[in-house]
Amino acid sequence: MPLETTLYTGVGDDGYTGVLGRERVAKYDLQPVAYGTLDELSAALGLARTAVKHPCSNDIIVEVQRDLYRAMADLATTPEAAQKTGTWLPASRVAWLEGIIDDVGVQVEIPPAFIVSGDSYAGALIDLARTVCRRAERHVAKMHHQAMLSNIEALRYLNRLSSLLFAMSRLEDKAAGVEQFTLARLESRS
Numbered sequence: 129m130p131l132e133t134t135l136y137t138g139v140g141d142d143g144y145t146g147v148l149g150r151e152r153v154a155k156y157d158l159q160p161v162a163y164g165t166l167d168e169l170s171a172a173l174g175l176a177r178t179a180v181k182h183p184c185s186n187d188i189i190v191e192v193q194r195d196l197y198r199a200m201a202d203l204a205t206t207p208e209a210a211q212k213t214g215t216w217l218p219a220s221r222v223a224w225l226e227g228i229i230d231d232v233g234v235q236v237e238i239p240p241a242f243i244v245s246g247d248s249y250a251g252a253l254i255d256l257a258r259t260v261c262r263r264a265e266r267h268v269a270k271m272h273h274q275a276m277l278s279n280i281e282a283l284r285y286l287n288r289l290s291s292l293l294f295a296m297s298r299l300e301d302k303a304a305g306v307e308q309f310t311l312a313r314l315e316s317r318s
Contacts, residue, residue: 140155143155143156145160147159147160147204147206148204148205148206148209148213149205149206149208149209150206150209158270158271158276159203159204159271159276160204161267162203162264162268163199163200163203163204165263165267166199166200166203166264167196168260168264169196169257169264170193172253172260173189173192173196173254176189176250176253176257179249179250179253180250180254180300180303181248181250181300181303181304182296182300182302182303184299185296185299185300185303188228188232188292188296192225192289192292195217195221198216198217199217199279199281199285201216201217202215202216202217202277202279202281202282203268203271203277203278203282206276207275207276207277207278209278210278210279215278215279215281216279217279217281217282217285218281219281219284221285222281222284222285222288225289225292226288228292229291229292229295232295232296232299233295235299235302236295236299236302237298238298239308242310243298243308243310244309245297246309247304247307248300248301248303248304248306249304250304251297251298251300251301251304251306252297254293254296254297255297257293258290258293258294258297261286261290261293262290265283265287265290268282268286269283
């Protein structure tokens, strides 16, 4: 007979959630807001992954999603608890991102103008994920400034990730065979 699995617990019905190192915090507390935004970013990247055309994009996005889970674990841990448990996202992952940014950067040309998103479906989805990444970065920066961050690598990672996502969006536009639509082109049509 198969085991019954319940997909709900009801524990959070009071508007509080657990974090490692503190008993419970409000769901709107900065910690769950920050790691929740990383979860949202991972979901946005998952959606983008269904549309990418460049042969490297899927593998890069999957690696990033794995890193985001490590970062979420760090964000869900108080600095005091991290002294006992350690951290999950190592500095080597930031270095990995920098290498990928360099690899992607040589494959695309960035026009000297503001780029208007939406030249390709996959590129637009990655651009959307990039904006979620920037929002997550703002939350994590606030955690850092309020001494709530157990691992600075999460903040560094998100900063680099937004750059990678910008480059990957251009890579997807190129893979789709579309020309970059820039603000300068838009204004010339007026």
